[in-house]
Amino acid sequence: MTSGPCTGAGLGLRPAHLLQVCAERPAVPWFEVHICNYLGGGLNRALLTEIGQQYPVSFHGVNLNLGGVERLDGDYLRLLRQAVDDLQPALVSEHACFCAHDGQHFHDLMPIPYTEEAVRHVGARIRQVQDALGRRILIENISRYYTYSRSSLSEAQFLSALVEETGCALLLDINNAWVNQCNLGEDVWQFVSGLPLDSIGEVHLGGFSIQEGWLIDTHDAEPSAEVWRHFTTFCELQADIPCLIEWDSGLPPLASLLGLQQKAEDIMRQTASHARQLADTA
DSSP: OOOOOOOSEEEEOOGGGHHHHHHHOOSOSOEEEEGGGSTTOHHHHHHHHHHHTTSOEEEEOSOSOTTOSSOOOHHHHHHHHHHHHHHOOSEEEEESSEEEETTEEEEEEEOOOOSHHHHHHHHHHHHHHHHHHTSOOEEEOOOOSOOOTTOOSOHHHHHHHHHHHHOOEEEEEHHHHHHHHHHHOOOHHHHHHTSOGGGEEEEEEOOOEEETTEEEOOOOSOOOHHHHHHHHHHHHHSOSOOEEEOOOSSOOOHHHHHHHHHHHHHHHHHHHHHHHHHHHHO
């Protein structure tokens, strides 16, 4: 398997594009997959194995239920560990949320109250996952559509505490932060500046839809102008963090996604060049 790191701008790899990627070998530095779609084996797992021999890959999960109160799914963890051992992904990431309760699984990533108690609870579950996988994982900020009155921490304080508690890294989803700013009035840069920037190991760039005046994190559109602008600012502050174009539904042709991937690469290259020029003249 390819064991190199994820660098530059990668692309979310969806099952509809597996065969095309295998056949055409596009010039993409790395791919990220929703690993829950590949744990059962079969043709898609075989194709992912083939792609993993040519590209670094990243596993992105939505089913660990780190914020839930039920016992972590041991079967899921076992299958995930087997996939990690077989495919040797460069990164493994999940979300600070819950997605199941009382035997019911949701199609959404549900927020949790940001409290010291929640830090201890989620932190213990992150440590359990990291012990089971034998590696550090990244935790992503989520889009939210309401706040809990009992929250005593900001989202940035909560995620920072998880890093301190568990040694995990962070996945910064800029679109999620923008959605939260527009829907809840939470400033993107107040959030980002409150994070331990040296713990951010990946950045996601996605799109949203608008429903009844709310921004909904549907991942069915290209990143907005505001998300590109915030990404550029982030690159100026924190260089060389791999970023991902994330598009999950209503998929456009692969060529369109490659165009967005190239746009992200160009931003990363231009900001790095500008930083070098400033350093040379200092």
